[in-house]
Amino acid sequence: xxxxxxxxxxxxxxxxxxxxxxxxxxxxxxxxxxxxxxxxxxxxxxxxxxxxxxxxxxxxxxxxxxxxxxxxxxxxxxxxxxxxxxxxxxxxxxxxxxxxxxxxxxxxxxxxxxxxxxxxxxxxxxxxxxxxxxxxxxxxxxxxxxxxxxxxxxxxxxxxxxxxxxxxxxxxxxxxxxxxxxxxxxxxxxxxxxxxxxxxxxxxxxxxxxxxxxxxxxxxxxxxxxxxxxxxxxxxxxxxxxxxxxxxxxxxxxxxxxxxxxxxxxxxxxxxxxxxxxxxxxxxxxxxxxxxxxxxxxxxxxxxxxxxxxxxxxxxxxxxxxxxxxxxxxxxxxxxxxxxxxxxxxxxxxxxxxxxxxxxxxxxxxxxxxxxxxxxxxxxxxxxxxxxxxxx
Amino acid sequence: xxxxxxxxxxxxxxxxxxxxxxxxxxxxxxxxxxxxxxxxxxxxxxxxxxxxxxxxxxxxxxxxxxxxxxxxxxxxxxxxxxxxxxxxxxxxxxxxxxxxxxxxxxxxxxxxxxxxxxxxxxx
Ligand code: SF4
Ligand code: SF4
Numbered sequence: 001x002x003x004x005x006x007x008x009x010x011x012x013x014x015x016x017x018x019x020x021x022x023x024x025x026x027x028x029x030x031x032x033x034x035x036x037x038x039x040x041x042x043x044x045x046x047x048x049x050x051x052x053x054x055x056x057x058x059x060x061x062x063x064x065x066x067x068x069x070x071x072x073x074x075x076x077x078x079x080x081x082x083x084x085x086x087x088x089x090x091x092x093x094x095x096x097x098x099x100x101x102x103x104x105x106x107x108x109x110x111x112x113x114x115x116x117x118x119x120x121x122x123x124x125x126x127x128x129x130x131x132x133x134x135x136x137x138x139x140x141x142x143x144x145x146x147x148x149x150x151x152x153x154x155x156x157x158x159x160x161x162x163x164x165x166x167x168x169x170x171x172x173x174x175x176x177x178x179x180x181x182x183x184x185x186x187x188x189x190x191x192x193x194x195x196x197x198x199x200x201x202x203x204x205x206x207x208x209x210x211x212x213x214x215x216x217x218x219x220x221x222x223x224x225x226x227x228x229x230x231x232x233x234x235x236x237x238x239x240x241x242x243x244x245x246x247x248x249x250x251x252x253x254x255x256x257x258x259x260x261x262x263x264x265x266x267x268x269x270x271x272x273x274x275x276x277x278x279x280x281x282x283x284x285x286x287x288x289x290x291x292x293x294x295x296x297x298x299x300x301x302x303x304x305x306x307x308x309x310x311x312x313x314x315x316x317x318x319x320x321x322x323x324x325x326x327x328x329x330x331x332x333x334x335x336x337x338x339x340x341x342x343x344x345x346x347x348x349x350x351x352x353x354x355x356x357x358x359x360x361x362x363x364x365x366x367x368x369x370x371x372x373x374x375x376x377x378x379x380x381x382x383x384x385x386x387x388x389x390x391x392x
Numbered sequence: 393x394x395x396x397x398x399x400x401x402x403x404x405x406x407x408x409x410x411x412x413x414x415x416x417x418x419x420x421x422x423x424x425x426x427x428x429x430x431x432x433x434x435x436x437x438x439x440x441x442x443x444x445x446x447x448x449x450x451x452x453x454x455x456x457x458x459x460x461x462x463x464x465x466x467x468x469x470x471x472x473x474x475x476x477x478x479x480x481x482x483x484x485x486x487x488x489x490x491x492x493x494x495x496x497x498x499x500x501x502x503x504x505x506x507x508x509x510x511x512x513x514x515x
Contacts, residue, residue: 099408160407198410208411220402221409228407 002182002247009137009172012144012179013079013105013165014039018049019187020151022103023074023194026054026065030084031117032169033107037079059084063091070100071209073199075151077102081169082109082123089127095162096131096225098209101154101194102162105147108270108321109169110356118357119169121270125322125331131225133163133232134299136269138255141179143167145249146296148182151191152239158231168271170357186246229300236297253302255294256309258284262291264372265310265346267336268319269295272353272360276319279365290369295332303339310336311343314376317368319388321354329385347375353388364389418466422449426469428484430462436481443473443482 007015014036017025025044027037044053052069056062062078069076080088085106095102106124110116124134135150137143146165154163167173182190198207213221233253240251257277259265268276273294283290293309310316318337320330328334329350337348351368354360368388375381406412437459444452444459451467453460462473474482 097408198406198412205412206414208416209408211409211411213409217405217409220400220405221407223402224405224407227402 002180002186004178004180006176007140007179007181008035008174008176009140009143009167010035010107010174011039012140012177012181013147013167014043015181016144016147016187017077017079017105018043019182019184020075020077020103020148020191021049021188022051022077024052024054024066024069024076025078026056026062026069026076027078027080028056028059028062028084030059030081032109032119032173033079033081033084033105035173036105036107059087060091063088063095066102066104067091067095067098067100070095070102071098071199072201073194073196075155075194076100077104079105079107081107082111082117085123085127086111089130092127092130092132092162094210097221099160099225099228100162101151101160103147103150103154104162104164105143106164106166107169107173108166114356116356117169119171119271119321120355120357121166121321122323122355124164124166125324127164128299128331131161131229132299133159133161133297135163135165135236136296136298137165137167137172138271138273138294139172139179140167140175140177141249142251142296143172144179144181145243145247145251148187148190149236149239149243149251152242153232153235155194156231156235156239157197159228159235161225161228161232166270171271180247182247190243190246232300233297233302233305251296253295253297253305254309255292255296257292257294259291259293259309261289263289263314264369264376265291265293265313265316266319266365266368266372267293267295267306267310267316267332269298269332270321272319272321272365275360275362276365279362279369282362283366283369288369288373298332298335301335301339303335306336307339307343310340310346313346315347315349315372316340317349317351317372319351319353319360319365319368321352323352323355327385333385347379347381349375349381349383350385351388352385355390358389360389421465423463423465423467426464426467426487428469428471429464429487429490430467430469430471430473431483431485431490432459432462433481433483436479438479438481440478442476442478446472446476448472 043049066076066078110120111122135146150163280290318333320332333350451463471484
């Protein structure tokens with residue numbers, strides 16, 4: 001029987017890792033992720049999992065050890081945040097390039113400088129072109145559900161790409177919520193065993209991983225990685241369908257909230273979507289045709305589906321919890337607006353919000369919808385990129 | 393894996409740059425990266441095998457317990473063999489000078505054929 005518990009995001013993710021029972025976990029502590037592996041290490045110490053737990057001297061080593069384990073054929077995981085993910089940087093590309101289906105929860109936190117331990121998405125947005133699948137989670141329940149599904153997605157024969165499951169630091173990682181945990185055996189049979197096609201420990205079928213790849217083949221291998229990305233969204237949907245059978249919870253590439261008949265739409269990911277839903281309900285009562293699109297799968301970017309969901313809207317605001325510093329908006333905005341180029345119509349604006357853990361409240365998000373209403377009415381965008389909640 | 397000139401496309405090869413054939417680096421000739429060429433003096437060699445142990449590229453060719461030459465298709469010219477040889481019978485010489493001499497003498501193209509033919513068995 002599944003059970004309903006009061007749990008933090010970190011605890012929920014640690015429980016999911018216990019139930020997944022990976023062969024190897026190599027990790028290094030960093031706020032606000034520390035708890036995940038700290039709790040997981042107690043499962044190791046208590047013999048609740050069969051995992052080989054590797055304590056390492058840095059996140060670079062954590063990802064390196066995870067890569068080695070995965071190449072050896074293990075189901076390998078790690079977890080990190082912020083500077084830790086930044087330190088993994090070169091190894092992230094290697095994990096993806098070697099096509100190793102590593103799964104890692106990432107607890108979103110701002111990047112230095114100035115030093116800050118609170119939530120924004122600059123860490124995972126920096127890794128968005130690394131080749132990893134990125135799945136974003138609104139709350140503890142989604143982080144738990146997404147992590148379990150990520151194992152199946154990453155290891156799928158057509159995919160073979162590492163996946164990171166993101167949730168907001170402190171807001172979700174340390175916030176206590178009501179969530180439903182599945183039975184251990186249900187999760188274990190859902191994730192099954194990893195069956196690598198090739199592995200270093202398969203001595204009967206020797207394989208070289210990470211060989212030199214010059215101008216004569218590198219391009220072809222990168223092309224393969226790009227091709228594999230095209231299968232991800234189909235696999236994400238298939239795995240979600242199967243997951244619905246064991247959990248009763250439905251997932252897609254994104255969540256549409258009162259979006260179908262909406263004229264004004266906000267696009268957002270992670271926890272701010274919860275706040276925005278309350279705003280949508282409120283504005284709907286006031287007669288505004290407000291709707292929300294919460295991106296779940298951000299990499300690869302499900303552009304066709306997002307365009308279909310947003311086509312015909314009058315005005316759209318994309319909320320980014322990271323600044324691209326390009327002077328033309330945040331990374332989510334750039335992708336959404338680029339996708340929408342093929343479906344011209346809606347005016348689009350960007351709001352950079354919540355950097356370094358700055359709270360975003362219902363009033364601010366309501367203000368975004370009112371801006372959209374003005375834009376829809378006048379057809380004029382006066383400020384394409386706005387810093388929402390910064391002190392002027 | 394790729395120096396054999398076959399023009400396969402991205403759909404034809406294992407993913408992730410995997411090489412599924414053991415010992416295939418033998419086919420990938422890397423000797424032309426070399427700046428200095430170890431020139432081995434057969435007369436002075438004591439066949440102590442120290443160079444064979446130290447060579448990081450398995451390029452000392454051995455047959456029946458005796459050094460028979462150097463595999464110039466894979467030797468990178470690091471000079472470790474020359475440094476370690478107790479008999480000082482390996483001399484590191486500039487490739488450019490040797491090549492210039494070879495071009496004048498035996499003609500160009502001799503560079504990679506300087507090893508004794510077919511002696512890979514002892515590697
Ligand atoms: S120069 Fe280096 S690579 Fe060449 S034979 Fe000597 S030790 Fe081996
Ligand atoms: S180290 Fe010198 S003497 Fe010994 S086998 Fe090698 S070349 Fe000959």
